[in-house]
């Protein structure tokens with residue numbers, strides 16, 4: 656089986672009928688990595704035919720509720736499932752601190768009710784290499800959001816291709832440099848107003864960014880057909896932004912190979 660990314664949730668901070676809070680997983684025979692953690696992480700992994708115990712860990716992009724609230728449940732579920740070894744949690748300083756406090760609040764560690772966990776603090780430096788193994792490399796770079804946030808890059812060594820996930824961000828040069836020449840860009844598209852954007856991106860801006868980065872495929876995420884705009888309109892906006900490659904709105908349990 657080749658490596659792939661699977662969308663576990665594709666929605667905005669407020670879920671809608673079709674899309675839960677945004678999270679994704681890099682699935683690899685060499686042990687994958689969860690990126691952000693909604694409340695249904697364990698079950699969604701099963702639905703995606705991924706053994707949760709095969710994961711190496713989770714990378715949390717920032718500490719907004721919709722991206723981290725499921726972590727205590729995941730560590731508890733992995734303990735119940737007898738996760739072998741130590742589960743790695745990667746995040747920037749403020750996110751790691753909040754994640755640990757979340758887990759502490761449920762007294763999981765005191766009661767021995769979580770899998771063995773290693774906490775890894777990520778610096779806010781450009782193109783920081785988080786993890787590299789034979790099959791793939793993961794790196795992060797800071798983007799612009801209302802709290803410190805890291806975009807994520809995955810280099811698939813087998814296919815010699817790159818995927819970038821923007822995380823929550825307003826359009827920024829840091830992300831564009833990070834995603835330059837990538838095969839696939841999974842970019843947030845939460846809002847439609849580029850001025851009152853609450854540090855988020857519009858579908859048209861995502862299209863402009865994808866065009867400037869020269870990616871082959873753009874998938875919009877952190878999107879709601881109900882709260883953002885209808886999907887067809889969003890894709891028309893991506894085209895208006897000048898992107899001519901493969902464009903779609905991410906759906907739960909959809910997977911992308913590079």
Ligand SMILES: [Zn+2]
Nearest residue numbers: 668719721823
């Ligand atoms: Zn969010």
Ligand SMILES: [Zn+2]
Nearest residue numbers: 717719800823
């Ligand atoms: Zn956010």
